[in-house]
Amino acid sequence: MSHPRSPAPAVAPAAARHGWVHALVTALACLLSMLGVAALGLWAAGAADLPDGAFPRVVAATVVTSVGGSVELSGSAGDLAGSKGGLTVVPLSVTLTGALVLAAGFLRPLRHRAVAGAGELAGWALRVAVLWLLGLLALALAARQTFSVSLGRSELDDLGELFGVTPRVGFTTDVPLSLFVGLVWCAGVLVLALLVAPGAPLPRRLLRFQQSVRPAAYAMVALLLAYVALGVVVGVVVLLTRGHPAQTLAVLLLGLPNLVWLALTLGLGVTWEGRVDGPFGLPMPHVLDEVLRGPDTATLNLRTLAEHDGRTWWLLVVAAVLVLTAAFLMASRSPTRTRLWQHALHMAVALVLTVLAVCLLGRLSAHFGLSVLGIGDLGGGLSGRLFLRPHLWTALGLAALWGLVTGCLGGLLARGVRRR
Structure with a gap:
């Protein structure tokens, strides 16, 4: 006597459709697009001629600042002189590029759906955020450099060498602060993507706000x-x-x-x-x-x-x-x-x-x-x-x-x- 065939197994859970591999692709695409725009912009600005091979580290620092990270300037000019500096600027072309790529990658596996569970959305966002933070950590650690600055005229350079007044400027990142602000930036982009995209699914409890x-x-x-x-x-x-x-x-x-x-x-x-x-x-x-x-x-x-x-x-x-x-x-x-x-x-x-x-x-x-x-x-x-x-x-x-x-x-x- 034949037994009724058991029903086919259910389709893989939603998390499998946007797991760690997709999160890795999304985070890498975001970081690489930001690095590419920053590198081209700095190259056009003449930063490729910076001494001591500082260009890649300046590119990394630019990406860190584009998400609100903190880059601290430092300087020294020998025993008789001092230098000081500070910089607060957000290169928003790099920021916008990263935000658009990150949002597109985050929304892609969620398209064609009306509703998604809060746990599913939180898990998917968490995977993207973790891999994004690891990439940002690598950039923040690489964004540090010190190099000499010419005084502008040969006699001033000679005088600087005589008195030990050869200015050197450098920059480094506040890694914990940069990671915290970068996490806030990533979360803001993902939330805004859910709010803006017409086809993005929301948890049932939030549907009345859309x-x-x-x-x-x-x-x-x-x-x-x-x-x-x-x-x-x-x-x-x-x-x-x-x-x-x-x-x-x-x-x-x-x-x-x-x-x-x-x-x-x-x-x-x-x-x-x-x-x-x-x-x-x-x-x-x-x-x-x-x-x-x-x-x-x-x-x-x-x-x-x-x-x-x-x-x-x-x-x-x-x-x-x-x-x-x-x-x-x-x-x-x-x-x-x-x-x-x-x-x-x-x-x-x-x-x-x-x-x-x-x-x-x-x-x-x-x-x-x-x-x-x-x-x-x-x-x-x-x-x-x-x-x-x-x-x-x-x-x-x-x-x-x-x-x-x-x-x-x-x-x-x-x-x-x-x-x-």
Whole structure:
């Protein structure tokens, strides 16, 4: 007597579809893409000529700083002299590249699904984060170097050798801090990917939030990427029509989002303050350097920029068009039952958080000094300072106002749009 055949075994668990091998590929793709963009940008900036074979270590340090890691500058100049320096800057072109690659790899095995368990998502994110941190640890340990700095003129070099004043500068990473901030960055990218991607699955308990959060998050990411795309077009035109192609390429590969997202805040009416002194400078556009260079702290906004170049008023027009487009995009992806005041509130909150992130990531600070017996600048121009910081609370208030107005207008424009 034949027995009924037992049912076929169930398909392998979901974790097997995105296990350690896929996590390794995702982490490696993220790190290699960031290293490639950083290396090309630094090569275009002339860093390949750094002494003592420092170029690979500078590339590693650039990737560490791109995720918020801490790189500490150090210096020595013999027994009679001292040097000091500091650097705080996030090369956002490298950051954005890594974030896009990491998010794409994380979301790929989750596509075509509506719901995923919290344990499954947490396990998959944990595998990616662990391998990402191991790669970041290797880069943080490699990002340290010390090399000599020329004093600029032969007689100064001879005098430095006579008195034992040969400046050496170096950099190293704060490994524990860099790993902690890198983990926060990785977690932020993965959470944002789940919030933004229309087809990304969420745990059942969070499904009720996706109708209010996901359209706004999607619209803000689209707004930031639209500015980057516009910056790429302008950068390519500058690259092809004006001089200094290597310098322009370096800016595109290292700091394009720093500039275009700064332009977004300026278009919204935000005021920044800063100063450029000594050998430091802002390579593109030149009008920024003109406004900020001087012995005193300068104010950077649409009015001060327009005093040097009237075309900067177009930043206001571009901001109005793109922010309103983002509000329309948000409203058109929201449920039809969403009220007008809810569109305004969602847009205001989203734009405030976006401007806050831009203001925190876009700040610059750099200084270096060399003195003998605590007095003077031996290098004849080696010392310098650069910083740029926003008026934060004013920026957030303006973002809230823009969000409320454009949210209402976007909701009105989207009333006739057919929604899924």
